[in-house]
Each structure stands twice: as structure tokens, then as C-alpha cells.
Amino acid sequence: MNQQIVxxxxxxxxxxxxNGMVGHRFIENLVDANxxxxxxxxxxxxxxxxxxxxVQLSSYFTGSTAEDLSLTSEANYTANxxxxxxxxxxxxxxxxxKTYCTEKGLTESYDVxxxxxxxxxxxxxxxxxxxxxxxxxxxxxxxxAITASAxxxxxxxxxxxxxxxxxxxxxxxxxxxxxxxxxxxPRLMAVQLDEGGGxxxxxxxxxxxxxxxxxxxxxxxxxxxxxRYRMNFADGSHLETDMIVFSAGIRPQDELAKQCDxxxxxxxxxVVDNQCKTSDPNIYAVxxxxxxxxxxxxxxxxxxxxxxxxAAQIAGHQDEFTGADMSTKLKLLGVxxxxxxxxxxxxxxxxxxxxxxxxxxxxxxxxxSKSGKKLLxxxxxxxxxxxxxxxxxxxxxxxxxxxxxxxxxxxSDGSGGGIGVEALPDAAQxxxxxxxxxGQIGSAVENGCMNLGDIxxxxxxxxxxxxxxxxxxxxxxxxxxxxxIEVNNxxxxxxxYSRQELADIIRVKEVKTFSDLLTSHGKGFGCEICKxxxxxxxxxxxxxxxxxxxxxPLQDTNDVFLAxxxxxxxxxxxxxxxxxEITPEKLIVIGEVAKEFSLYTKITGGQRIDLFGAQMHxxxxxxxxxxxxxxxxxxxxxxxxxxxxxxxxxTWCRFGVQDSVGEAIRIEERYRGLRSPHKLKMAVxxxxxxCAEAQSKDVGIIATEKGWNLFVCGNGGxxxxxxxxxxxxxxTATLIRYIDRFLMFYVRTADRLQRTSVWLENLDxxxxxxxxxxxxxxxGICGELEAEMTSLVDTYECEWKATIEDEQKLKRFNHxxxxxxxxxxxxxxxxxxxxxxxxxxxxxxxxxxAN
Amino acid sequence: xxNKTWFDICAEQDLTLDSGVCALFDDEQVAIxxxxxxxxxxxxxxxxxxxEANVLSRGIVGSIGEKRVVxxxxxxxxxxxxxxxxxxEADMNLKTYDIRSHQGTIQLSHKAVG
Ligand code: SRM
Ligand SMILES: Cc1cc2nc3c(=O)[nH]c(=O)nc-3n(C[C@H](O)[C@H](O)[C@H](O)COP(=O)(O)OP(=O)(O)OC[C@H]3O[C@@H](n4cnc5c(N)ncnc54)[C@H](O)[C@@H]3O)c2cc1C
Ligand code: SF4
Ligand code: FES
Numbered sequence: 001m002n003q004q005i006v007x008x009x010x011x012x013x014x015x016x017x018x019n020g021m022v023g024h025r026f027i028e029n030l031v032d033a034n035x036x037x038x039x040x041x042x043x044x045x046x047x048x049x050x051x052x053x054x055v056q057l058s059s060y061f062t063g064s065t066a067e068d069l070s071l072t073s074e075a076n077y078t079a080n081x082x083x084x085x086x087x088x089x090x091x092x093x094x095x096x097x098k099t100y101c102t103e104k105g106l107t108e109s110y111d112v113x114x115x116x117x118x119x120x121x122x123x124x125x126x127x128x129x130x131x132x133x134x135x136x137x138x139x140x141x142x143x144x145a146i147t148a149s150a151x152x153x154x155x156x157x158x159x160x161x162x163x164x165x166x167x168x169x170x171x172x173x174x175x176x177x178x179x180x181x182x183x184x185x186p187r188l189m190a191v192q193l194d195e196g197g198g199x200x201x202x203x204x205x206x207x208x209x210x211x212x213x214x215x216x217x218x219x220x221x222x223x224x225x226x227x228r229y230r231m232n233f234a235d236g237s238h239l240e241t242d243m244i245v246f247s248a249g250i251r252p253q254d255e256l257a258k259q260c261d262x263x264x265x266x267x268x269x270x271v272v273d274n275q276c277k278t279s280d281p282n283i284y285a286v287x288x289x290x291x292x293x294x295x296x297x298x299x300x301x302x303x304x305x306x307x308x309x310x311a312a313q314i315a316g317h318q319d320e321f322t323g324a325d326m327s328t329k330l331k332l333l334g335v336x337x338x339x340x341x342x343x344x345x346x347x348x349x350x351x352x353x354x355x356x357x358x359x360x361x362x363x364x365x366x367x368x369s370k371s372g373k374k375l376l377x378x379x380x381x382x383x384x385x386x387x388x389x390x391x392x393x394x395x396x397x398x399x400x401x402x403x404x405x406x407x408x409x410x411x412s413d414g415s416g417g418g419i420g421v422e423a424l425p426d427a428a429q430x431x432x433x434x435x436x437x438x439g440q441i442g443s444a445v446e447n448g449c450m451n452l453g454d455i456x457x458x459x460x461x462x463x464x465x466x467x468x469x470x471x472x473x474x475x476x477x478x479x480x481x482x483x484x485i486e487v488n489n490x491x492x493x494x495x496x497y498s499r500q501e502l503a504d505i506i507r508v509k510e511v512k513t514f515s516d517l518l519t520s521h522g523k524g525f526g527c528e529i530c531k532x533x534x535x536x537x538x539x540x541x542x543x544x545x546x547x548x549x550x551x552x553p554l555q556d557t558n559d560v561f562l563a564x565x566x567x568x569x570x571x572x573x574x575x576x577x578x579x580x581e582i583t584p585e586k587l588i589v590i591g592e593v594a595k596e597f598s599l600y601t602k603i604t605g606g607q608r609i610d611l612f613g614a615q616m617h618x619x620x621x622x623x624x625x626x627x628x629x630x631x632x633x634x635x636x637x638x639x640x641x642x643x644x645x646x647x648x649x650x651t652w653c654r655f656g657v658q659d660s661v662g663e664a665i666r667i668e669e670r671y672r673g674l675r676s677p678h679k680l681k682m683a684v685x686x687x688x689x690x691c692a693e694a695q696s697k698d699v700g701i702i703a704t705e706k707g708w709n710l711f712v713c714g715n716g717g718x719x720x721x722x723x724x725x726x727x728x729x730x731x732t733a734t735l736i737r738y739i740d741r742f743l744m745f746y747v748r749t750a751d752r753l754q755r756t757s758v759w760l761e762n763l764d765x766x767x768x769x770x771x772x773x774x775x776x777x778x779x780g781i782c783g784e785l786e787a788e789m790t791s792l793v794d795t796y797e798c799e800w801k802a803t804i805e806d807e808q809k810l811k812r813f814n815h816x817x818x819x820x821x822x823x824x825x826x827x828x829x830x831x832x833x834x835x836x837x838x839x840x841x842x843x844x845x846x847x848x849x850a851n
Numbered sequence: 852x853x854n855k856t857w858f859d860i861c862a863e864q865d866l867t868l869d870s871g872v873c874a875l876f877d878d879e880q881v882a883i884x885x886x887x888x889x890x891x892x893x894x895x896x897x898x899x900x901x902x903e904a905n906v907l908s909r910g911i912v913g914s915i916g917e918k919r920v921v922x923x924x925x926x927x928x929x930x931x932x933x934x935x936x937x938x939x940e941a942d943m944n945l946k947t948y949d950i951r952s953h954q955g956t957i958q959l960s961h962k963a964v965g
Pocket of ligand 2: 017018019020021022023024044045046047054055056057058088089090091116117118119137138139164167253256286287288289297298299300301303465
């Protein structure tokens, strides 16, 4: 490729003033577009640190550190050639000379300026507002100051009952202060909530022990008698407090723009056009300092959109800022609150539905158009579950259902209420912080993202305010389902329980059949989701033959016919070959059987041999021969132990330090047949060279000079994960004990179709907790777990052996119940000297000949 | 009215509750299901038009809302046991058959046309 090289002097100097959330995002976008190194990027921050997540600022009080909050690092900026200056403020701009000066006396030139100066908290001009224990709530330094004041305060007041005010109040409460909120308006969150919503919010917050004073205008702050200060209100009343946090709104930080005469809004704000350009074509403004069509956006998502537009513009691409939606969903002081669109019902002719539940403290209002077809606004307090779908209905102008009220009424029939995500167009914006559409999430899933974590990494959806998380999950699940991929969810419409809960019920109440469980805990007739899940749990605990007639209808066809169904309805046969070790005699038998039944033969990725293309009626005949030769089922069809892979180990290998083959065989024979939430794979390597790839298995064992190292929770597959080291240098008895406990604990607590890796990632306390449970027996259940495993090991029988010995069970293997014919639709052709299913084309040709 | 002709298939006791078998009827493959609940016998074509294989008798039966369904063992689409409609793909309809248990014998008959 012809790399474009730009001389340092020729590079455009892009200077970003302010390194807050939006300034930083702009830099990220420009760095991405800067592969030819055409720009020199420079940024100034008045704060002593690079950008951090202001949205999550309050988590600073609950344990997050400045480092946790930071959005980047000095190393990262350096690596990307971003030149930064901290703790210095740009104080003037000379637009004709194209230079700027900083407080510390730097004067430099620019080609393009980007103002990302954000906003500052508005402090009402009240005499006495500038005393030592009066604060604002915007930066990490502010929070440090508030914490310091709180140390010798008992009471705290927040001035302002808006969104940020309530966050500040929560912080004071966390700091153990007797907390008051003083609000000028008659209710809380007056911008986002209507009267009903505001009133309920107030009641909820009061119940938490905060005191709320509405319709209070503070006249002055004087020394108090019992506390440090006394706030005197216009109505003659007063309130004493030790500290005050002002949170009465924000004002755009537009001093600089004013100083250099850019066009400003009447009440402040730097006027920008759709390209985020100010009145000077070389100066852009983005984020909370920018005024677009008379509006300042006090949220991060619109700022991010502006950053994207400005960066594109500078890099010579077309993009436009066309406004942003200000809907919000928050948890304030533990109360769920959401507001969408025209929450106050100000649209001409609009109509409302209101749902109010005093018992459960829920308030919901739906504001719809005059015609009744469009959703205009929503207020939700106390329950915000449907926020995502409602927002999408509003944003996409989706036609309302016939009974719009169903969107806010409690979900009595379990149908889920609202609209499904499938109704949304691909263009629908799901994550507004990162402007991610339904279509983008869908393609990420198609490209292999299977869960929220992957989606976050691939698309950034849900990594901003997090408000879209539930919706993103629905889109992912919906997409996975449409691709026919099994979604790792809790159970289904027939049971309102997760797999783990069902497992507990089955174990504790000793439920032995699906129909008993359905009668006592479910409804309807079950389905292909709950039946196999319950079948697997029953098998994990009671280990009865899965083709007992009570259990048979629960199994996937693979389990019913003890073989894996292939695309044409035929089956594959995989006998167990423990540890991958096989005698020549047995190899010959496999060859003979394959030849006799004309089966396609392949070595699998799991160190054994797969025979494909068996018709249903042939399965028992094939297995009879295999079992007579000493084979047993390989459980390739079940959610069960698959293989224990081994390397050749100390017996032959010059490096091996333990008998890895012997150990693999012992382990495979111990856990064969174990039914589990998902399939299990294991491996044993004879030394650290790791030829058996044990670290990519659910259970991996690597020989050491002194014994074994045990690894757990790895896998290959769609989302590979290296296993974690769990115990070192343990002897064989300890090894088996730990694996017994580990496997039974997984069986007890994992979700349906959750591999050990995902299970561990979702386990509260993670690996450390798992070690406590398994190694230190912190729950006191290890005895039980071991006993359960022993009973399973003792009751193991080969399912195929039991099947071919039972006339009744064999009946099932006829294609027709009333004829001996074969399925005439199964057609094979030959390739590389073996058979394979005919393709559609080949099939129609062959049928053409036959007819 | 013409009398309906019924063909014997198998003994009712040969069926396992809540699962299916495949019957050869008039040169057609018919999936027969015996289910729990009041209306218990169903007969639909055994050919899965999406997976293009004769496998529906080997699917798991159950319900989706009010509908009794079988889920294809290949790609899990649901087919209504009563009407033959596919719940996921509207244009995939299965042929259905009349079925009854007569003196302990399962019998099939073609649906009356019209
Ligand atoms: C036969 C085999 C491929 C081969 O020709 O080598 C195979 C074939 C199938 N694999 Fe596999 N996998 C086979 C080794 C693997 C491996 C390699 C290994 O085990 O070392 C992996 C990655 C390792 C891992 O799982 O951690 C693997 C990851 C998968 C996955 C993804 C699992 C995941 O957690 O992401 C699936 C899908 C699933 O289980 O939901 C899958 C599912 C399947 C299914 C069951 C798909 C299906 O429903 O038809 C295939 C059926 C096999 C059959 O009809 O007999 N197969 N599969 C291998 C059988 C090994 C064996 O002896 O039992
Ligand atoms: C407590 C809190 C909670 C919030 N919660 C949410 C929420 O849940 N959802 C949401 O969408 N938004 C929320 N916000 C708002 C969100 O943080 C802002 O919208 C966002 O930070 C705006 O980014 P910005 O880059 O425009 O401004 P800022 O992040 O404020 O960055 C501007 C930076 O520029 C610096 N600066 C200013 N002038 C100069 C100068 N002349 N020279 C050098 N540096 C300068 C400032 O010191 C500052 O560091 C919250 C804000 C706060 C304070
Ligand atoms: S891991 Fe590799 S080096 Fe070690 S014993 Fe096995 S085959 Fe030999
Ligand atoms: S909407 Fe904020 S993270 Fe997605």
C-alpha cells in the first residue's frame, strides 16, 4: 500500500479546548480517522486529569476511584500522538492570528479549534453562597471537597430538586448526613415529570428519610444557631444546615467564545450549525457548550453525536447533527424514573392514559396524539421496565396497538405487554449514547457476538449511561433466536423459573417427573426449551435411563435416538474412546461396522471417530456390533461429558512427568454419562507443553513434578476462553475430589445451556468464591456434592447397552410404525470415496432420472 | 353424505404419551402424536418444509400460548398440530389429517376437501 507521509509542518493543527467527555470522544473519533497522520492533535484540560466518566460520577461515593472513572490514560494519548496539557486553561483566542493563550502563559497557533468546554453549575446569586462549606457537584475535585465537608457535618442541604440535585442528595445520604432538598418549583424533577409522577417520586424519597422542601426561594445564607448555616427563605421560614450543595441547573461554559466574539445565544451558548461549526468556519463547538437551534443538550449522548459530526467534518466526510432525543431513564435514590418525549402533554389536542398503583407505588402516564395513533410522551415512576420499547415506539412513530393502555397496564396474562423488538425497523436507534442501531447489533450477532459482553465490545452499545441495556439484550436474544441459536436465558413461557431455580425445586421437593413439576410449578404443556432442561435436571439428580417412558418425551431427538441428527434426518454414531486411546482390534471393528453399514467416517476434533449417515432403524444394529466389541456410547448427543482429551504423556514422551493417558481414561470413565446444563469437555496433559490443550477445557489438568495443576472453566467454540488455574500440585485423590465438587456445584447452579466459562463469569465473587466453596467448603456442602457424584458414578449404565437389551425401547427405531420401509427421501451420493447427503440440485437430478 | 373411510395404523398402546411416531398412509409420511390434555390425537405431514427432511414425528411436543405444537428437531420452528401452520414462517403450512382412536386402534383419514 502506498502510505501517505505528511510532513510535520504540513499537518493541520487541531486544538481541542476542554478534555471532558465530549472533547475526549471527539479526539477518539479523529484519531480513528487519522491513519495517515494528517493532523496534529492537541488538547487542554483545566482539570488536573484527562477525561473521566462524569455520568458515573456519583459512583465515586460508592467505591469507584478516579482511575475507575477515567475514560483514557496519559499512555493512551501518548501512544496516539495526542499532545495534552493538564491543569491549564485557555483564556483567550485571537481569530485573525489564529492563536490562543493559556492561563499559564502559553501562546500557540491553531488551524482548527474545537470548543468542548462543557458547562458549569449554576449557583443562584444568593448572598452568602460562597462560603467554605458551599459546594457544587460536577467534578472529581468537587466530590473530594464535599467528602471533606461532610466529615464535620451532620446536616446537608441540596439546592435544586432536578435530576442532578437528586443525585447529589443521594451522595449526601451515602455520606450519612441528615439530608434535605430545597426546590424552587412545586415539585421534583419538574423538567422531566408531570405532577402525578413528581408527587409519587416525592413520597418515595421521603420514605427513605430525606426531607423535601418545595416552593422555597432562598434569600440569604447566614450563620446558624445549631448548625453552621441558616438558610432564610422568601416565605419567612428557614432551615439550618452544616453544608450546602448547589445543583440548580447548568450554564454553558462560553466565556472564551464571548471573548473572541463568536455568535452567541441570547441566554448564552455557542451557536453552531448542523455541522457543529460556529460562526467562524475554523472553530467548532461540541457538547454542553454548544447551542443548536436554540437548545443546549445537558446529556452526554447528543454531545457524542456532535463529536462524531465534527470529527467527520474535519476529516472531510459528510455528517450532520439533526437534534437528539432527551428521554431519560434513571435510578435516583433507588427509585426507577423515566421520562420520554412530551412528558407534560403540551402537544395540541393530546390525550393521556394514567395508571396509578398506590399499593406498589407505581405511576405511569402515556401521552398519545389526538388521533390516538402515535405515542408522544411517557412518564414512569416506580417501574420502568417498558422504557426501551416505549421509547422506540415514540422515536420511530410506530403505530400504537388498539388498546394503547395495555402498554402501561400490569402484565396480567404474562404476554410481556408492549411491543416486541421484532417490530422495530433495523434503523431504530437502540443505544443513543453510542448511536447504535438495531441493525448494527443484529450484524454483530451474525458475526459471532453471543452475549451482552461481546456486543458491548463490538458495538459499544450499552457502555454509556447503560439505559439501553435491557433493550440491547432483547435485540440480541431476538436475533439469536431468529438465527436458530440457543439463547442462554431463563426458561420459557411454561415455567416462571430459571434453570437453577427449577433444579432447586426438583432437588428439594424430590420431584421425579416432568408432569408433576408442570402441575405444581408450571402451566400449559411445556415445549422444546423446558422439557429437555427439566429432563437434564432429572437425569443429573436421579440418573434414571433417559428413555424411560416418563422421560422420553422430554428429550431432544438426539437424546431420544441416542445419536446426533444430521441435516437429512439421518444420524451420526460416536462411540466413546476414553482418552483417545484405542486398540487396533477396536479400530478394525469400527472400520468393519462403517463398511457394513456404509457410513461416512471422520476423525473428530475430540480425539475419536464419528460415523455418519446411519438411518434410524440401523442405529440399534450398529450399536449391537459396537457394544459386542466392547464399545459404549460417547454421549455426543447429550448435554453431558464429551471427551477427555489426552496427550501421550510420560509413558512414551520424553518430556512427560505423569501418566496423562491413564489419568484421562480414569477421569473419562468416572464422569461419562453425567448430564449437565451444557456439554463438558476435559483434557489431561503430561507436562507443561500442554499438547492436550487442557487450558481450553471446562476441566483441564496438567501434570507437574509433584502432582497435578487443575484448571477450570475454559472452552473453545464461539467465544473461546482460557481456563483459570484453580489448584496447584495436588495429588490424584484431591484432584478427583475437587472435580466431583466442581461439577456438581455447576450442575446445581448453572443456567440452561450455560457453559462453565459463562457460569463462572456470572458467579458473584468469581473465581475466589468458587475456590472458597470447592476448596474451603465455605458453604458446607462439599460432603453433599461428593455424595451426589458418587451416587451418579455408581448408577452409570451405557444407554445404548440398556436400549438394545430392551425390546420395548427398540420399537422406536423403525422409521414407520406400521411398515418396514425406509425413508425414501434420504439420498446419498459419493465423494472422495465415501458417501454424503445429496445436495438439493443433485437430488432433483436424481429424482428426475428415477421418475 | 359419503361415509368417511378410516385406515388402521397401529394399536393406541403402541404410542408413547407426549411423543410422536411416523406412519405410512396412502404413500404419504404422516406424523402422529398422542398428547396430554383433552384433545389428544393429532396427525400432520412428517416432512419439515424448512429443514427439508422427514423428521417432524421426532420433534418435541408442547404448547405455545393456546396452540398445541411440535418443534422441528432440525431448526426448532413450531408447527401447530391442529392446523399445520408454522408459527415462525407464515407460508409454510403442513398438510393435516383426521385421526381417531377406534376400539383401541389408531386410524387415519384424509381431510374432507372443501
Ligand atoms: C463431530 C465434531 C466435529 C468434527 O467433525 O470434528 C463436532 C460436531 C458438532 N458440534 Fe462441535 N463437534 C466437535 C468438536 C468440537 C470442538 C473441539 C473439541 O471438543 O476439542 C469444539 C470447541 C471446543 C469447545 O466446545 O469448547 C466444538 C464446539 C461446538 C459448539 C460451540 C460450543 C460453545 O460453547 O461455544 C457447538 C454448539 C453447541 O454446543 O451449542 C457444537 C455443536 C456441534 C454439533 C452437535 C452441532 C449439531 O447440533 O449438529 C455437531 C454434531 C456432531 C454430530 O453430529 O455427531 N460444537 N465442537 C466434533 C466432535 C467431537 C467429539 O468427539 O465429540
Ligand atoms: C453528577 C452528574 C451526573 C450526570 N448524569 C448524566 C446521565 O445520567 N446521563 C447523561 O446523559 N448525562 C449526565 N450528566 C451530564 C454529562 O456528564 C454531560 O452531558 C457531559 O459530561 C458533557 O460533556 P462535555 O465534554 O460537553 O462537558 P464536560 O464533561 O463538563 O467537559 C468540559 C471540560 O472542559 C474543561 N474546560 C472548560 N473550559 C476550559 C478552558 N477554557 N480550558 C481548558 N479546559 C476547559 C472543563 O474543566 C471540563 O473538564 C451528568 C453530569 C453530572 C455532573
Ligand atoms: S504434553 Fe506434550 S510434551 Fe508433555 S507429555 Fe504430553 S506430549 Fe509430551
Ligand atoms: S443509551 Fe446510553 S449506553 Fe446505550
